[in-house]
Amino acid sequence: MTATAAPPRLVPPAKHRDRLDRPLQVLFPFWVAVSALIVLFPIYLVIMVSVAPGSALFGERPDLLVTDPTLDHWRQIIESGSLWGPLTKSLVVATLTTIVAIVIAAPAAYVISRLPAGIRYTVVIGLLVTRMFPEFAIGISVATRFARVGLVDDYLGLVLAHLIGALPFITWILVGTFETIPRDLEEAARIDGASRMGTLLRVVFPLAAAGIAVAALFVWLYSWNEFLYARLLTTNQNTLPLEVFRAIDRGSRQQMATIAAVLTLPILLVVYFLQRHLRPGALAGAVKG
């Protein structure tokens, strides 16, 4: 139909595939820049507000630039000591959750990855279905029970709760990792004289190390950010996200921004390290099953 409208080109058009048309070409950089700005603006805000003097933020037109930055709020928060409790709790819980999650999920994920394809697929879907339940559907019951056995306001209780969300997810990631390790490597190891456990420890896990590390970072991130279970299972000692919420509820803007910055900065680092593994290609396999 369009063959008549578009005269056949002599030059193969392949090379121009990704080039946009003229008007778009001019506008394109602006569009990219504006999107990047929109994405970055909130981060800028958090940091800016956390160092803004009290006067700069009020009135109907708050300033977008801080001319006289101050570390008062940071000093205040650090000196008041109210930061250390939540920071420690968040750190310890996130780290413990990560370790336990890997220890439980990695061996199981290996077994799943070696199941016949049909069963493997069903199991993985089953893992993801647990995500369809609202956290509350699990959390309410868990919190009532934990309250009875004294696991509220307890590091262990929160670790156990975070594992609920973390385990299916990292098992899923790790199944993908282990699937990429050829079986004949295991067979070679068995012929070379390794036991089943030896094969796992000397061949399979070392090869999966990168994937396991990525999964671990994801779990750590999840636990560090987690709000809902923390809310249900906390009466006294807040985690950092709860502390942010408290500041939103009662604190000044600067306090809120400062705690938010404390919570966010480590994560930006983690994501920076993760970005290499957040390639779209890594997801393609997951979609196609």
Next chain:
Amino acid sequence: MSDDGAVGLQTGAPARPRTGVRRWLRNHAFEVALATPLVLYIVVLTLAPIVDTFRLSLSGPRGGEFPTLATYRDVFDQEVFRTAIKNTVIVALLSLALELTIGLGVALTLNAKFRGQGLVRTLVLVPLGVPTIVSGAVMLLIFSRSGYLNSLLFWVSDVVSLLPGVDWSFQPLAWPVAGGWRTLFTIAVADMWKVLPVVTLIFLAGLQSVPPDVYEAADVDGATKWQRFYRITLPMLVPFITMALILRAIDAFRIFELALVLAGRIEPVLATYIAERYLPPTNDPFTSAAGAVVLFALIMVFIVVYLRFVARRVETAR
């Protein structure tokens, strides 16, 4: 052959046919031992609590008789609950629409080749690193009465007022607490910002899964840019759109932190309703459990409807 329904693991000693479960267990002791902790965990701390929540929701108010639908009748009688359902659906659909269109736009942008592409791709990931609660806090900074959106709108109204004949003096708004669509819109925007990286990554994966020679073939066939997008890119993206939509829908219906921070009690959603009922001072796990079950049902209905009707129609329309 597998008369006992034994599952032969492909590695390790395969099951011998015509033997019992015990034989299978002995052959697969290693695998069973490795998988047991996870299975136990999921049974005890995921499946059992889910069943328990259903049980709670079917108990009478304050834990009376069982089973009864009294608690459900109770919650549906509450106006705040009905509002919560309505708000949840509106926020979910709104944020899904925003996320998918903008996510697709950003993915298309990032899929083009330009200088600094790598840097921009990294930047787009930034919201992934921002805790949800923090993005809620930031949205407060932006959308509140003395927030930066108002600041921007003031600036725009100043500029516009310079034009002759235009008289628009902007009245500052506290968006989240304004109630109604403004509040819900704020929540949806906040959610969109937060999950943009995930949606973009999924779409980018889809775009990159289209082999370049398909485009080349379309070019040779004389397709215009729009036809190329509509006839090739979009159809090939369908599985990725489905995946993004389902993943996001599950989360969008469960939206909690952002709604809590931005809307509080002004515009309840189901999750904030559930939390409010459960936590002190209400301390009522029964209505809270009923709310959780309703939320689950909502998610299920959405996914089933989508897969049964929408996805299928797109499939056949191609």
Next chain:
Amino acid sequence: MPSGTLAAREEPRLAEIVLEGVGKAFPDGTVAVRDVSLAMEDGEFVVLVGPSGSGKSTVLRMIAGLEEVTSGTIRIGDRVVNDVSPAARDIAMVFQNYALYPHMTVYGNMAFALKLRKVPKDEIDRRVREAAELLSITELLRRKPRQLSGGQRQRVAMGRAIVREPAAFLMDEPLSNLDAKLRVQTRSEISRLHQRLGTSIVYVTHDQVEAVTMADRVAVLREGMLQQFGTPDDLYEKPVNVFVAGFIGSPAMNLVASRVVAEDGDVAVSFGSHQLELSPAVARSLADRQGKEVLLGIRPEDIEDPEFAAFDGNARLEVAIDLVENLGAERIAHFEVDAPPVRTRDTEALAADLERGSEGPTNARLVARPDHVAFTARLHPRSLVSAGHTTKLAVDVSRLYFFDPDTGEAIPR
């Protein structure tokens, strides 16, 4: 000095591998191997060959201990190894994809098995370097597998097996990932290695050329059953059935349905418009089949341009030549014969194998018209036979093969 390993090497290890009625049924019910019995001698180079799905790899994996044996027994030396772990079977294996450990260096790959067996460090070092020397990969020892070419990886995989000093090497299509030229070269290297080490090798391939060029004895498998086990010459000269006859040899044997006819005491075999008179010796073996159908097989080299025929007799086929491929040292002539093709399970299996693109020199058969069979002949390089002409070709009637049309089994000559 390591007492364990040394002792093991000093006492003569009999590495005969004996399979008795071995079968393999998978849990899903598929039967990969049924009732295979094979006795391989110590130091022998045995090749298991067959089209895909013949169960050859499963047999090898059962010998290795990677698949459980579901019936029958496997002996290595004087030990029944059915329930012995792969590690304790004293065998080394070379995998199709080499299965090199990506996270270890070449040295680490070769030393891994010895380390697991707690062989002392200096002994490991000595053995790894010896093997590396033998395979000329010494300069690669510090590299990781991903830094190696396909051919180098293949050598490392061999090296990893050699350092074990096992009683037998098991090789699962070790050459299938190499390009054609490298494959031929490596083929002869493996043969040389076998002569030098004198260790038993069980080698799996789908390529019959590989099988007959390397093996002391070849086991031909089809659909999980052993068809024939013998020297390459045996298989070529005395195939037990149509399948082996068609599988071994390249270009493949020409097969056609024919009838035994007797005229005035002369016995002939007729197919389509052709008739070949048989020598009295051959005629005798067909004595009880007069007037009946038999399957006739003619090797392509037994059909020749009469000008160059090295054999006597005046049996001729008058055919229209479709195509002549000039290979330099010979000319392959393709033509059709107006007789129905042989349709048995055997020939259909062969045809399926051809379609899957089993390799080997020009085995490409031109598509025959219905009720026609494609034939090939290997002609003398200076033959003037050319495409598009009808010509008479001489047939060596003393070398015809006959098979029973019902069972596909060879009729003894």
